[in-house]
Amino acid sequence: MFAVKQPTTKVLPLYQEFHPRWYRPRVSVYWWLGQWQYLKFILREISSVFVAVFVVITLLQLRALRAGPEAYARFQHWLQSPIALAINGISLFFVLFHTITWFNLAPRAMAVRFRGKRLPEILIAAPNYVVWALVSAGVTWLVLR
Amino acid sequence: MDASSHDVLLVGGGGAGLRAAIAAAEVNPKLSIAVVSKVYPMRSHTVSAEGGAAGVVKGDDSLDEHAYDTISGGDWLCDQDAVEAFVKEAPQELLQLERWGCPWSREPDGHIAVRAFGGMKRRRTWFAADKTGFHMLHTLFQTTLKFDPITRYDEWFVTKLLVDDGRVDGVVAIELMSGKIQAITAKAVILCTGGCGRVFPFTTNANIKNGDGMALAYRAGASLKDMEFVQYHPTGLPFTGILITEAARAEGGYLLNKDGYRYLQDYNLGKPQPNPVMRSMELGPRDRLSQAFVMEDQKGRTLATPYGSVVHLDLRHLGEKIINSKLPFVRELCLKYQNLDPVKELIPVRPVVHYMMGGVSTDMNGATPLAGLYAAGEVACVSINGANRLGSNSLSECLVFGARAGKAAALYAAEQKAADDKAMAQANDERKRLEAQFLHKQGGRERVATIREQMQKAIEKSAGIYREETSLAEGANKLFELQERYQDIVLDDRSRTFNTELEGALELGFMLDVAESIVQCALHRTESRGAHQRTDFPARDDENFLAHSLVFRKPDGSSRVEYLPVKVTRWAPGERVYGEQAPESPQQIPQAVPAGRAG
Amino acid sequence: MADKIVLEIPRYSPERDVKPHFEEFEVPVHKEWVVLDALNYIKDQVDGSLTYRWSCRMGICGSCGMMVDGEPKLSCATFLSSYSRNGNKLRVEPLRYFPIIRDLVTELSDFLVKLKAVKPWLIRQEEPPLSEGEFLQTPEQLEQYKQYSMCINCTLCYAACPVVGLDPVFVGPAAIALAQRYNQDSRDQGAGDRMAVLAHPEGIWGCTFVGECTRVCPKHVDPAGAIQQYKLKAALDWVKSFVTPLGRKNTDVRREAAND
Numbered sequence A: 001m002f003a004v005k006q007p008t009t010k011v012l013p014l015y016q017e018f019h020p021r022w023y024r025p026r027v028s029v030y031w032w033l034g035q036w037q038y039l040k041f042i043l044r045e046i047s048s049v050f051v052a053v054f055v056v057i058t059l060l061q062l063r064a065l066r067a068g069p070e071a072y073a074r075f076q077h078w079l080q081s082p083i084a085l086a087i088n089g090i091s092l093f094f095v096l097f098h099t100i101t102w103f104n105l106a107p108r109a110m111a112v113r114f115r116g117k118r119l120p121e122i123l124i125a126a127p128n129y130v131v132w133a134l135v136s137a138g139v140t141w142l143v144l145r
Numbered sequence B: 001m002d003a004s005s006h007d008v009l010l011v012g013g014g015g016a017g018l019r020a021a022i023a024a025a026e027v028n029p030k031l032s033i034a035v036v037s038k039v040y041p042m043r044s045h046t047v048s049a050e051g052g053a054a055g056v057v058k059g060d061d062s063l064d065e066h067a068y069d070t071i072s073g074g075d076w077l078c079d080q081d082a083v084e085a086f087v088k089e090a091p092q093e094l095l096q097l098e099r100w101g102c103p104w105s106r107e108p109d110g111h112i113a114v115r116a117f118g119g120m121k122r123r124r125t126w127f128a129a130d131k132t133g134f135h136m137l138h139t140l141f142q143t144t145l146k147f148d149p150i151t152r153y154d155e156w157f158v159t160k161l162l163v164d165d166g167r168v169d170g171v172v173a174i175e176l177m178s179g180k181i182q183a184i185t186a187k188a189v190i191l192c193t194g195g196c197g198r199v200f201p202f203t204t205n206a207n208i209k210n211g212d213g214m215a216l217a218y219r220a221g222a223s224l225k226d227m228e229f230v231q232y233h234p235t236g237l238p239f240t241g242i243l244i245t246e247a248a249r250a251e252g253g254y255l256l257n258k259d260g261y262r263y264l265q266d267y268n269l270g271k272p273q274p275n276p277v278m279r280s281m282e283l284g285p286r287d288r289l290s291q292a293f294v295m296e297d298q299k300g301r302t303l304a305t306p307y308g309s310v311v312h313l314d315l316r317h318l319g320e321k322i323i324n325s326k327l328p329f330v331r332e333l334c335l336k337y338q339n340l341d342p343v344k345e346l347i348p349v350r351p352v353v354h355y356m357m358g359g360v361s362t363d364m365n366g367a368t369p370l371a372g373l374y375a376a377g378e379v380a381c382v383s384i385n386g387a388n389r390l391g392s393n394s395l396s397e398c399l400v401f402g403a404r405a406g407k408a409a410a411l412y413a414a415e416q417k418a419a420d421d422k423a424m425a426q427a428n429d430e431r432k433r434l435e436a437q438f439l440h441k442q443g444g445r446e447r448v449a450t451i452r453e454q455m456q457k458a459i460e461k462s463a464g465i466y467r468e469e470t471s472l473a474e475g476a477n478k479l480f481e482l483q484e485r486y487q488d489i490v491l492d493d494r495s496r497t498f499n500t501e502l503e504g505a506l507e508l509g510f511m512l513d514v515a516e517s518i519v520q521c522a523l524h525r526t527e528s529r530g531a532h533q534r535t536d537f538p539a540r541d542d543e544n545f546l547a548h549s550l551v552f553r554k555p556d557g558s559s560r561v562e563y564l565p566v567k568v569t570r571w572a573p574g575e576r577v578y579g580e581q582a583p584e585s586p587q588q589i590p591q592a593v594p595a596g597r598a599g
Numbered sequence C: 001m002a003d004k005i006v007l008e009i010p011r012y013s014p015e016r017d018v019k020p021h022f023e024e025f026e027v028p029v030h031k032e033w034v035v036l037d038a039l040n041y042i043k044d045q046v047d048g049s050l051t052y053r054w055s056c057r058m059g060i061c062g063s064c065g066m067m068v069d070g071e072p073k074l075s076c077a078t079f080l081s082s083y084s085r086n087g088n089k090l091r092v093e094p095l096r097y098f099p100i101i102r103d104l105v106t107e108l109s110d111f112l113v114k115l116k117a118v119k120p121w122l123i124r125q126e127e128p129p130l131s132e133g134e135f136l137q138t139p140e141q142l143e144q145y146k147q148y149s150m151c152i153n154c155t156l157c158y159a160a161c162p163v164v165g166l167d168p169v170f171v172g173p174a175a176i177a178l179a180q181r182y183n184q185d186s187r188d189q190g191a192g193d194r195m196a197v198l199a200h201p202e203g204i205w206g207c208t209f210v211g212e213c214t215r216v217c218p219k220h221v222d223p224a225g226a227i228q229q230y231k232l233k234a235a236l237d238w239v240k241s242f243v244t245p246l247g248r249k250n251t252d253v254r255r256e257a258a259n260d
């Protein structure tokens, strides 16, 4: 129709006139590394593994207790090994991370209203920390008394 | 060539277009309805309206008072039968929107709340916080989603109306995503394309407001009405043109010149009082305030900035508490876009092009003299706005006349037969034109941006707040020259896919036509009325000009202006008096004027 | 003399390219310029084929979302000067996780389908005539859903949500927040209908609560909060359906209450 040179005639094999091909960027496997917020999210997700580690250690402890004083002593000895210390240290870090991030998210998930106004976030997050502190104090008292 | 076919086709998905689509669907659920919009409907510029929408609801108010405020505010250039229909139906339309879920602001008892507004003697402006247009548009858009007969053509750009033998058969449109140019035929077409603020260099209007519908109708043979009436809002932020609401002045803001003097007292707008007085000083009408700014500027009593002269809007005496509770958005905008805090600093403001009173000439049902063509919203001129629109009337206008046009078009369409092959042939010609003139063009030297800038400069210089014969004539010449140069435009972008440069070029073509009609109408109206002020004819002339300008396009592309008498029903033309008639003990604006940006 | 900054913009046209490549444009930096002003400068003065969406230039129409320096932003509400030190480079890219039509323009039809899927309109059992006036709604009841009604559909939240990226069928933050906007509206009776659509692995249960949607939202809508509250409601409904056979009818009960 028009003998004019035009970009649309030197089409790539993939382009058909009037049928644009969308470019779909692929999400990289390492998408969570690029941004601190994403990394934090992934760490929060991973932290659940370490919550489980704590539970498993507690179960092993119970098993050792049932198996008698000797087994229990062995278990306690193992707990003092560098590996056990490392596992527990890392787990503690993640469990704290888990607790704190979830407590901070709690106000998001719970919209408590008082006289028509939404309660400020701090009023929802704070009680979690208070209860946490009280329970920890209680446990400390039980263990150390 | 592809084509699709509908019964009723809306060009535009703003407040007017979506309201019309629903009205048509409700009149006759069997009709197929298309909404064609160059942006996703919820991006339409209705979204930016903030102040509110007027409609009489409260006991202390009456339809007659709303009508009178509108007519006197429009300097008696309104058709009074249209105004009477408008004020009567506005409350029902606003109520209907409530039923569709619009989050209107409420009184403590759960009833609709209303606020005061410029030029309105009573409180009758419904509002949804300070985002009325946003909430109205999203409510309408979401409501249309449940109507199956409504098909949307999102991001389709209409380039031409298909006209055969005085009858409109549909449109030609470009699907932006693919670049496909095709006919969409319909038995009735309703133009709802909004205003044309972008014809001017400095405006509150979005990038999409290019007067497309006005030019489409004009080229198809319909007439444009009262195009010389362009509203300047007195308080826009320099550079961005972002609006600072009328409510800022209703709360008690002062306008100060460079000496800190409330200069409005020198322009027959009353004596300064510490507190706001209705219809006086800072609460005078928009046209008079913008005119006072120009006079002050000529006296050298404004401040120069890189983005033009400014005066100051002073809110400091209101204090942080009032500003935060009543004008939070003003503060946010100033902080965000002007980097200043109105609690402590003066806000630089200057008049800014805001609204087009004129448009496609229609009757009270939105019908134009072209069979099958309707128009509603800012693109149309019914006329209820006369020579100066009152803030908050235009959102209601979109609803009332959108609904009326939708119903009328649906009834009309049900009687018609489908378009024939001639429409297809026309569409094919249009496609060839677009390809020859832009996509496949060889040669050409002019850039879209250059011509656009020169057009904007030319029209501001000739048809700004004040006009006179020589500058208008110069403007007309310049526009003629630009029309010629437009033929020589060359695009960097020759591709089919989402070609926004092509879109910009076509919009520029529309704007040139609209600009020309503005200048021609302004040239012919040798009187001053409302927003049209001629320094060479400073008085209103009811003898000769109590009439609408109608501008037609002649076959050679030039224009012809005619006059159509204004319809007067019950309100004889009178004098518009502001300020000096302020009552002895000044009537105070009730303190409950809520926050928000006015329109 | 104004400072300068170099914008790095991925260019993609399906007619020419297989994938995007970056181009650099030097633009002046004025203190009142937003990123969008710089793009307009390029389009008007340098390369008319640069392709992006914009309209209102006041942060309300939702057209102009882009990745600015890796963050989803409204380019009309993001000052250029906050990124400029002389000679600095600034990356402006299309919103993440969306298919790209051209340059900075993303494909939105999928988003619109999702919006419609959540039935974002007022659902009523019966409709009294207009002559009966407005549905009453106190300012407190308005406050319940106000925040969720502020969404401008800019899709920044989709570009912030890795779940959207990894699982394109996920309904996504804005659409779920919009459902909540109607659920929480005292005039609405359609929460049950919407729950049927959204209590689904591709609906609310798809969300892993990354929380980024809320952080990037320019209108403070808090979609993340909306979704978690929705989950809570869904879980409670589920539990109730076990505790009492009437539990399932829970939403109907609400409907009747709303009718009173």
Ligand SMILES: Cc1cc2nc3c(=O)[nH]c(=O)nc-3n(C[C@H](O)[C@H](O)[C@H](O)COP(=O)(O)OP(=O)(O)OC[C@H]3O[C@@H](n4cnc5c(N)ncnc54)[C@H](O)[C@@H]3O)c2cc1C
Pocket: B011, B012, B013, B014, B015, B016, B017, B036, B037, B038, B039, B040, B041, B044, B045, B046, B047, B048, B049, B050, B051, B052, B053, B054, B132, B133, B156, B157, B158, B159, B192, B193, B194, B195, B204, B205, B206, B208, B209, B212, B213, B243, B354, B355, B376, B377, B378, B379, B391, B392, B393, B394, B395, B396, B398, B597, B598, B599
């Ligand atoms: C900042 C601002 C504040 C305002 N505040 C108020 C207020 O408080 N109260 C009040 O009453 N009024 C106010 N106004 C005025 C009012 O908002 C407008 O007059 C009204 O919204 C216009 O609506 P509309 O439906 O006619 O057009 P728009 O909402 O502008 O919609 C136009 C539609 O047409 C489509 N379109 C245009 N050209 C084409 C084409 N070629 N092809 C396809 N589609 C096309 C667009 O995509 C869009 O969907 C304000 C205006 C501004 C700018």
Ligand code: FES
Pocket: C054, C055, C056, C057, C058, C059, C060, C061, C062, C063, C064, C065, C074, C075, C076, C077
């Ligand atoms: S241009 Fe409208 S939101 Fe940026």
